[in-house]
Structures are given as structure tokens and as C-alpha cells.
Amino acid sequence: MSTTADVVVIGGGVNGTSAAFHLATLGVTNVILVERGQLAAGATGKSGALVRTHYTNVPESQLAFESLKVFQRFKEIVGYDAGFDGLGFIQVVGPGYGDALAANVAAQQALGINTRMVPLDELQELQPGIAIDDIGAAAFEPDSGYADPNATAYAFARAAEALGVQIWTHCAATAIVRDGGRVVAVETERGRIATENVVLAPGAYARQLLEPLGLDYGLYPQRSMVAIFRWPPGWERRHHVIIDNINHSWLRPEGSQATLIGVEQPIGDYDPDNYNQGVDGSFVDVARAALARRFPAFGDATMRGGWSGVYMMSPDGRPIIDQVPSVPGLFVMLGDSGTSFKTAPAIGKCLAEWVVLGEPQLLDLSPFRSTRFAEGKPWIDETAYSPKRQTISR
Ligand SMILES: Cc1cc2nc3c(=O)[nH]c(=O)nc-3n(C[C@H](O)[C@H](O)[C@H](O)COP(=O)(O)OP(=O)(O)OC[C@H]3O[C@@H](n4cnc5c(N)ncnc54)[C@H](O)[C@@H]3O)c2cc1C
Incomplete structure (x- = not known):
């Protein structure tokens, strides 16, 4: 089977489905989302789904605040309920x-x-x-409050599908294919999809697709x-x-x-x-x-x-949200670090804007760049509440 898509989204968690929805709302509907299991099979389905804007740094608070605005009007914006309780x-x-x-x-x-x-x-x-x-x-x-994480992912997926996005569940992406460095296709269990753009939001499975590309972020x-x-x-x-x-x-x-x-x-x-x-x-x-x-x-x-x-x-406990500089066409949401449910509405929107418009419009994502580790500048918050590294409770 030979298929072509403008964008392939890998991962049917809250970040992948949010990206697919936002791509479609920007008019890019020839999108295929592949999910190796069922929708929300990964961390999303198990999430505690707290939705708060309090962080010990401004960039994460901004992502959370922009996302809170979506949770508060979720049905109006997405068309289905996310079970948000503020x-x-x-x-x-x-x-x-x-x-x-x-x-x-x-x-x-x-x-x-x-x-x-x-x-x-x-x-x-x-x-x-x-x-x-x-x-x-x-x-x-x-x-602030909490939401239903499964309902949130289902809602993004359903709304994306209604706009024309194809969702292939029980279909793993097995490789991201490059030619001359840039993305040209995704190999899947249902065959190759020719595409110039991949949004990779694979949660805990990221290493399997990153390693063949020579990408190691210490996840x-x-x-x-x-x-x-x-x-x-x-x-x-x-x-x-x-x-x-x-x-x-x-x-x-x-x-x-x-x-x-x-x-x-x-x-x-x-x-x-x-x-x-x-x-x-x-x-x-x-x-x-x-x-x-x-x-x-x-x-x-x-x-x-x-x-x-x-x-x-991720090694510094903050997500990596980027267009990978060494792989043109590869946009990533990696290393969610146990806190990336609440920020998914904004993350998906930023990734979609990056693919379609050339850069994120909603927020500056440079603090989340993939190169910060190689630069020797991992994320450190001056106003953290513990000398110990923390994940969900930070
Ligand atoms: C117990 C628990 C409590 C949490 N509490 C909170 C909280 O209170 N607030 C908060 O904001 N966050 C919380 N989190 C974190 C939050 O759930 C995650 O950060 C978020 O759900 C990540 O979403 P994601 O879409 O990036 O990844 P995931 O939900 O992990 O989705 C990735 C998807 O990609 C699929 N996939 C992977 N590889 C492939 C492949 N090769 N081909 C096709 N599909 C693939 C997987 O099957 C999976 O469905 C919690 C997490 C857990 C586990």
C-alpha cells in the first residue's frame, strides 16, 4: 500500500491528538495519526490529569496558562467535553x-x-x-482543577477526524525514513506513508524511533x-x-x-x-x-x-518540544516528564503552527529546545521548592 500525507503524527496520546486537531484547524487535513495501541494507551490514559498553572518557571506556566484557557472552553473550542473541573x-x-x-x-x-x-x-x-x-x-x-485525560484525548481525536484526519490505531510506526537528512516517509505496520513532516509524540517509546536517527537525549x-x-x-x-x-x-x-x-x-x-x-x-x-x-x-x-x-x-525533568535541527521535517514532543497532560492543548497548537507556519505563534518554545543538553545548559529553576529532583509534585 502506498500512501501520502502532508503530516504523520506518531502517538495517540493527548499531545499527538492535540497536534492532529490543531493541524486540522489550521487547514492541514491530509494528516495520518498512527497509534501502536488504542487512543490514550500510554501515560495519558493513566494520568492524574491535574490542570494547574503553578510552576517554578515562567515558560511552563505560560504553556499551562494557555492550555487552561482551552480547558475552560473545551467544548466550545474542540466540540466535545474534556471533563474539566475548575x-x-x-x-x-x-x-x-x-x-x-x-x-x-x-x-x-x-x-x-x-x-x-x-x-x-x-x-x-x-x-x-x-x-x-x-x-x-x-x-x-x-x-485550576483537573480533567478527564481519556476524554480529552478522545475529544481531540474525534474533532480531528471530523475535520478529515485519519487515525490508525493498532498501527505502530516502525521507522522514520530520511533522504539527504530530511524526513521523506514513515514506515508503519500498515506500510510506508510518504510525508515531509512528522510530529513525534511517542511518550515512553521514544527511544525506539530516535536511536536509528542518531538522536539520544538521555530519556x-x-x-x-x-x-x-x-x-x-x-x-x-x-x-x-x-x-x-x-x-x-x-x-x-x-x-x-x-x-x-x-x-x-x-x-x-x-x-x-x-x-x-x-x-x-x-x-x-x-x-x-x-x-x-x-x-x-x-x-x-x-x-x-x-x-x-x-x-x-528527560534528564532535566522538562519536556523537549522542538523541530529537531539535524532532521528537517521532524517535530517532537518528548520527555513529558510526568507533567505534560495539562499543557497538551498549547503544545499541540504550537507544534501545528510550527509545521504549517514555520514557527510557533502562540509562545516562544526555545526554552524547551532539544539542543539544551548538548549545549551544557539543562533546565534549572532558581525558585524550586526542593534541592531534590522532583517530577509530578514539583
Ligand atoms: C500516574 C500518572 C499521573 C500523572 N499526573 C499528571 C498530572 O496530574 N498532570 C499532568 O499534567 N500530567 C500528569 N501526568 C503526565 C501526563 O499524563 C503525560 O505527560 C502526558 O499524558 C503525555 O502525553 P503524550 O501524548 O506526550 O504521551 P503518551 O500519553 O504516553 O502517548 C504516547 C502514545 O504514543 C504511542 N506510541 C509510541 N510509540 C509509537 C509508535 N512507534 N507508533 C505508534 N504509536 C506509538 C503510545 O502507544 C502512546 O499511546 C501523569 C502521568 C502518570 C502516568
């Missing part, structure tokens, strides 16, 4: 990090983000049941677990979404009577095709303990389930 987000940091938090909040306010510092006595009114004895400082984003797949706890007797009000930097955890309501929590895990190199998709027994106690340190009423909370997923870490 119930409010609280960031707490330990003693000694109050100035860093205030600096980050001020930088976010300068971007137009609705965020503010919250004095600790007010925090207990804002979030009943919260323990504040170990907290140094807190900030609140009234507009490694990381497993992350979440557990769900039933609310204890007497706890009846949904709480805010919280990132607890002191206990390296993050939590949000799950349904109407439970809480989902993730806790920072030791770094590892996992096989995305062969890992335990459930929760380790030891993690249940770790998660309950972290939850009870922030909400003491949850000390006896009953565990009701959980799962794990694998995302792709």
Missing part, C-alpha cells in the same frame, strides 16, 4: 520556601494568571481539614503510581486539588466520595510494554501516610484502588 488548586511548600513561592506567584500574576498567596490562618478556612503545622507558605489558583521511562482512598466518615465536601511539596505528593477528588493521590517515586528505567500496571502493596501505606499528613482525617481511609502508568523523563 474547583481550585492549592500549592503548599515547606518552611524556607515562602520567598520562592511568592516570587513564582508574582511572576504568574504578571502573566495574567489568577493566583495569590494565602496566609496560613486563611488556608484552613479555604480548605477545611487541612493540617498546616509543617507548611511554610501556600498559594491558591481558583480557576528514560519512569513508572508512577496513584491510589484512591474513600473519604472517611464525616468528610462530605470535595476538597481542592493540592500539590504538597512537603510530602512530595499531589491529590484531587476522584468522583464524589474519594481522593486520588500520587506520591513521588524513586527514579527507575521501566519497560512500557512490561510493567505492573497495578499498585505495589507498599505504595498503599506510603500514599495513605502522605494523605494523612495533609488531611489527618484520612489516617484510616480505606484504599479503593489505583493504577500505575509510565511516562518519559
